């Protein structure tokens with residue numbers, strides 16, 4: 142759309158900008174454009190929950206276009222959880238509708254005196270009172286805003302966890318799609334920004350609509366001919382939670398257990414057991430896969446309402462094998478609570494697993510936990526503690542800012558059980574396991590080295606460049622899992638939509654630029670990822686003695702060493718070389734890092 146909005150919540154000032162074409166050429170969009178803007182316009186060292194931290198919601202050039210999977214937006218800000226670069230990606234319908242409302246992205250600074258929401262309506266925008274929404278959960282907030290602005294108005298919002306500044310608070314859209322990581326819900330909460338609503342019917346300009354539509358048809362035909370579309374549509378990402386709990390893919394018992402021994406019965410996590418509770422399918426905007434499921438009303442001791450989202454793999458792992466629980470209904474309840482209150486399920490499940498281990502070792506007792514018996518696999522305890530974390534209530538207040546902070550509050554050596562990197566709980570794929578989709582990617586190194594540490598959705602070293610292209614373009618990451626030659630479509634859609642010749646090597650160079658910009662943002666915050674402590678359980682030191690990962694350690698030093706060389710980043714300071722920065726056209730960064 143060629144336009145960005147900048148909003149100062151302290152003064153109420155709104156400013157529209159048409160960025161230089163180079164922003165889109167060099168950084169594509171999404172978190173690429175976000176990282177460039179935040180690095181340029183915000184100084185290092187700002188308080189992530191203070192007025193100077195800029196918070197953005199940014200689409201990609203393919204968002205809201207015929208490009209298959211073109212539905213994503215990214216939230217960006219300095220992360221209050223890690224202190225470095227923060228981003229979190231979500232699908233649903235908000236991203237396309239932000240463009241239909243006229244903008245590629247919107248950025249907020251300042252802090253509002255009162256709770257507000259931001260309403261963007263077909264090229265006009267205004268801040269509105271949100272006192273009536275403050276304290277409400279995400280489902281209710283979505284309902285109330287759609288009741289006021291119509292069903293075509295699409296909402297991103299925070300729940301009470303973001304309002305309470307929980308550092309693991311997330312942002313929710315589409316009644317259950319989460320921009321989960323980096324604690325960015327707390328940034329919205331700190332700004333008293335309850336929600337952003339986008340409504341519009343503007344057309345995204347497409348340079349060559351015939352080619353874009355032809356590519357879409359070809360892409361969908363190819364997807365339909367292969368097994369992935371059917372499988373992903375049917376089971377979503379929940380298709381392998383039971384297998385992963387036993388294969389070594391999913392970390393078990395707070396990263397310290399062995400699935401086949403500690404959780405022998407995983408039948409409750411089987412894809413068909415979970416599927417039996419699905420009442421309908423749903424997907425992100427114009428997605429041909431529609432991998433998400435909505436559940437029938439729960440029937441167990443702990444209930445969830447009809448229509449809540451089927452938990453994704455990561456949630457099944459976090460509240461499942463990590464807590465020694467194989468009851469998918471209980472996980473669906475925890476998922477529902479997290480979506481309503483606005484908590485990242487990866488972090489929250491990991492926090493509960495950490496608390497269970499502290500309880501097992503006597504570091505905390507029922508006198509500390511408000512009478513909750515935090516034994517492994519205790520369903521009622523998991524549900525009750527998730528609610529307490531969301532409300533920052535009782536022992537929940539100790540846990541509400543992630544395992545690193547909680548370990549400091551508990552003391553008594555609790556950090557031994559706090560599995561995180563740089564303050565963020567990890568994505569739930571064990572880097573010691575050889576997961577086929579991660580073939581050739583240095584999994585342990587990316588957990589340590591990503592600008593938002595602990596992330597599993599990007600590689601490290603040159604293998605991350607294609608991931609950045611996909612994310613920044615506004616595509617779902619499933620787009621490159623399911624066809625033989627995803628580059629053909631990315632290149633083709635980028636050229637057809639923008640009208641620029643965008644060969645893959647040029648896009649990959651932009652991917653490298655994005656990797657570098659996210660990384661130097663984090664470096665400027667005095668966070669050298671080479672100095673981050675990696676919990677020994679993550680890399681198998683010592684290795685497990687039994688089970689599928691017996692004897693396996695991840696050679697993280699070799700992965701990091703090789704990839705730093707491949708990136709031309711210094712092996713002590715992690716600074717990209719001056720030569721590399723100049724090659725990427727990042728002259729201002731070169732000047733700052735190498736004065």
Ligand code: SF4
Nearest residue numbers: 424425428431432617
């Ligand atoms: S594959 Fe699933 S997550 Fe990805 S765009 Fe489609 S519905 Fe959304």
